[in-house]
Amino acid sequence: MASAPENEKNASAPEKKTLTLKSMINNEEFVVDEHVALQSVTIKNMVDSDCAGDVIPVPTISGEILALVIEYCKNHANPSASEDDLKKADAGIVAKDIYTLIDLVLAANFLDIKGLLEVTSQKIADSIKDLPHQDVREIFGVENDYTPEEEAAVRAEHDWAFEGFP
């Protein structure tokens, strides 16, 4: 008698639809609930236009990065998560080295997940804070394409900002 309502509930619950995302870099596959994956506008467009097969290939994104993206989507698809919880979870996801963050920004851009693009970009921008430009170049792997004269001229424009810097 007691178990009857439970059976009924199970019977009427619709089967959860899932999608499989496959990293084309290392062929790693991830089975994800559809509503989680649909936070990516790119995947949503594919599903909406019936272009998505059983397995959705994701080019240029490694399994490691894809796992982070899916973690983000799962957190944000959870309707009971408070804003505070999400903030903490986001901070955990972007607490990575700069190379991972750069891959993550590219993935967020490709998959069109606005929130992830935003938090990752902010994290990268924050790590520029208070650094001399020479250090920025080194840490971010940016090639200096200024001639020494050009660089001196640009620097002179903002002379006030370089107090205490080499």
Added chain:
Amino acid sequence: MDSLPDAIVQYILSHTSNAKDVASCTCVSKRWKDSIPYLRSLYFPRNLNDKLTGGDTTDNIVKQMVSSMCQLEELVVYCPFTSVGLASWLSLTGPSLRYLELRMDNLVEQQPCTDKPSKLDCIGAARNLESLKLWGVLMIHSPKWLEWLEVQGCSWIRVPETQCLRNLSIANNSGRVYMVDFGKLAALDFLSIRGVQWCWEAISKMLQLANEVDSRFVIHCLEETVITVRSPLNAEQKMNTLESLVKYGRNLKKMTIRILDMKSSHSSADDFFQEICRFRCLNRKIVSIE
């Protein structure tokens, strides 16, 4: 980072706003410098002028940086500046600016007289401004389209053009609020007043204005209040204010009226004291006299 497309580099760098970091970014590479005009937000810290040498002024530093932006939406200036400087920045960013925050520490130099042009008269140039936040300010002509206004640390506040104002907060944590004067707050739907001391006149004006907006006005959060009475001057206004506080403060549990140094030699003082006693009798449950 060199492998990223231009648009993403621009997007990432648009998340920096501290002027010092922005200056540093322009020196990193040509592509980084070319991304700077797409910044949406700029922040000039308070200590910017500490180490200025030569002919540099903070006015010029801000101006130079603002002039290289093409769609600046947010400008926060905590370092000292002049009204001429502000006017020049606003004429450069004009229509794109939506949020402006200024710390106006040189208030002391600016005597509060109405015939002198105020530092902020030029704000009209930022015609799409949605939010204006001012610290320690004397403002004489406010933009009349303003919807959101937060005033902190001011003792005298007058805003005549208020027909669009929806959100109003007044806070003064260090001094007294002497006077407030607003036009009709026809569009108001949020009001917050905080502070250590508010004068009779200011509080009674706020209550009157709020009641004009909506006759169902209630102060839900007020539970306890201490009121100091020093003189019987304007007794009628004071009594009105006390009555209003009890009327609007639906959840008021405790009101303490402190009577200090009131000379009892005047008959007006006796009358006023009697009024207060009558008021206490009417509201016996919550009002007490010290």
